[in-house]
Amino acid sequence: MQEAMKKRAKELLASGEVTRVIGWKKNEFDYDITPAVFESAEEIDRDFRYDDFCGPNLSKFTFKNQKNDTKTLVFLKPCDTYSMTQLITEHRVNRDALYLIGIPCFGKIDIEKIRADGTDGILSIASEGADVTVKTLYGDKTYVKADVMAERCLACKSKYHTIYDELMGEEGEVMETGRFNEVEKLEAMTPDERFGFWRGELSRCIRCNACRNACPACTCESCVFDNPDTGISQKAAADSFEENMFHIIRAFHVAGRCTDCGECSRVCPQHIPLHLLNRKFIRDIDKLYGEYQAGEEVGQRSPLVNFTTDDAEPDIVRKGGK
Amino acid sequence: MPISEFKPKIVAFCCNWCSYAGADLAGTNRLNYPADVKIIRVPCSCRVNPIFILRAFQRGADGVILCGCHPGDCHYTTGNYYTRRRMTLLFSMLDYLGIEKERTRVEWVSAAEGAKFAAVMQDFVKTVTELGENKRLEDRRCKKP
Ligand code: SF4
Ligand code: SF4
Ligand code: SF4
Ligand code: FES
Numbered sequence: 343m344q345e346a347m348k349k350r351a352k353e354l355l356a357s358g359e360v361t362r363v364i365g366w367k368k369n370e371f372d373y374d375i376t377p378a379v380f381e382s383a384e385e386i387d388r389d390f391r392y393d394d395f396c397g398p399n400l401s402k403f404t405f406k407n408q409k410n411d412t413k414t415l416v417f418l419k420p421c422d423t424y425s426m427t428q429l430i431t432e433h434r435v436n437r438d439a440l441y442l443i444g445i446p447c448f449g450k451i452d453i454e455k456i457r458a459d460g461t462d463g464i465l466s467i468a469s470e471g472a473d474v475t476v477k478t479l480y481g482d483k484t485y486v487k488a489d490v491m492a493e494r495c496l497a498c499k500s501k502y503h504t505i506y507d508e509l510m511g512e513e514g515e516v517m518e519t520g521r522f523n524e525v526e527k528l529e530a531m532t533p534d535e536r537f538g539f540w541r542g543e544l545s546r547c548i549r550c551n552a553c554r555n556a557c558p559a560c561t562c563e564s565c566v567f568d569n570p571d572t573g574i575s576q577k578a579a580a581d582s583f584e585e586n587m588f589h590i591i592r593a594f595h596v597a598g599r600c601t602d603c604g605e606c607s608r609v610c611p612q613h614i615p616l617h618l619l620n621r622k623f624i625r626d627i628d629k630l631y632g633e634y635q636a637g638e639e640v641g642q643r644s645p646l647v648n649f650t651t652d653d654a655e656p657d658i659v660r661k662g663g664k
Numbered sequence: 665m666p667i668s669e670f671k672p673k674i675v676a677f678c679c680n681w682c683s684y685a686g687a688d689l690a691g692t693n694r695l696n697y698p699a700d701v702k703i704i705r706v707p708c709s710c711r712v713n714p715i716f717i718l719r720a721f722q723r724g725a726d727g728v729i730l731c732g733c734h735p736g737d738c739h740y741t742t743g744n745y746y747t748r749r750r751m752t753l754l755f756s757m758l759d760y761l762g763i764e765k766e767r768t769r770v771e772w773v774s775a776a777e778g779a780k781f782a783a784v785m786q787d788f789v790k791t792v793t794e795l796g797e798n799k800r801l802e803d804r805r806c807k808k809p
Contacts, residue, residue: 528760537762537800572715583722583803587715590757594714597753622760626753646753649745651735656748656770659755 344392346510347445351390351415352383360415360441364404366396372467373453377403379414392417394469397450397492399605401425402558405435413439419447420514421494423503424601424637425558430505431640432599434561444506446514449487449495454613456490459483494604494617497521504638521602525621544585546612549578553606553616559596559636566591589619597623598644601637630654672726672792674701676785677716679709681739682774683731689778697785701729708732709770710743714754717768721801727767727792731781734772744772763800766791 351363367378367389375395380386399422408414418426423444429435451469456476463479474485488496499521501514528536554560554567566572567588579585593600593616602624606616627634631645631653678684684705690697706712709732720728730751738744751770759765771784 533762540761581803583801586761586801587718590718591715594754622757623753626756646749649749653748654752656751656755659752659759660765
């Protein structure tokens, strides 16, 4: 797939259809992949990558690196297309200046899972079908891909592309992978257990804001967390209140717009399961206001800027009707 | 602190057009409601951002109640329909984080419902008194000794 993508990107650059390409590039290590803008065939030949480490969602990167006066090619994995569709719905990117190519994804590898196994001194990693081969200073190791796949990919919601101008590979389908199982487990706990669980998770947050910076739904010109007047601006949380505050507010801001792309959990250096907050909102919305998947099609109306006159009353929470 | 001495601090966000007038009516009719309820007037219930609710807890509230016009009667036509969705989801999230769900409430109180306003406040204060002090969403730096 990588070679076909490179070829197509170079074709489109050569024909002048696009002048920039947004894709992934490898850095020092095989697993150290970052989004990048490519402007020439040479750059593509040298740096362009598409493999099982290309986790970053290019939609947010496109939002930050867009240009209005020229056309940019963007490669999108299925989950990235949901984010892109949502950004178009919210008028955060200029659709006319984009050429979107949908590409297949077979699940991305979470390097932390390999490291957690005590694997150190990694020289190279190759992922081929169900096998992941790691060459290290101390010898080679092989893993079963499913064991080292990112959490979000194990619970992948869709292999279907919600938007593209051109599709490479086969179109996939929306899937049912039990992504709400963990949420249900938490719901079944007592409030005290839940409180304990979240204290354990959220107290590790160092307020690096990586989750916000990577989130395709967080594209506000001036974020509440950057405004010193709100009293909740960027700083390490001083107590449990502030830890809760940041996460409740951020999850609330993206509720109804979060596509469950999983970027927030992926980038969190503290491995906080942020998806469990977003999925709670998604599930509540599904149950109370009808099934809703953000980023499914352009122009959808988010359930939080919508209503019906016979919506459930907030009391439903207190009375445990849900 | 023994339960009998504990007086909860309650913050009541009341929309200007119905609930605030309802509170006023409770007052002019000399209906009793606990003095621990501090009313904050807002133009419409949907003016209340989730941050306001959390901030009230941070600054020492033990319970936060939000009052607005009855659905369909909002002065701005549809404001409270949005309030309804937002608060339902917010309260559910608080519960999910293990924060007592009895500490937050939404009630619809019209300008003519002075008696309802008093009754709602009495009931809410009673519930929060039974729960005791807010410990799960507090900021100790904001609490007076
Ligand atoms: S990425 Fe993780 S550690 Fe950083 S602010 Fe978000 S939750 Fe906290
Ligand atoms: S909150 Fe997380 S899962 Fe949701 S859109 Fe943002 S990064 Fe993606
Ligand atoms: S946290 Fe809220 S204000 Fe900040 S960028 Fe995200 S949605 Fe916008
Ligand atoms: S004006 Fe009372 S709820 Fe909107």
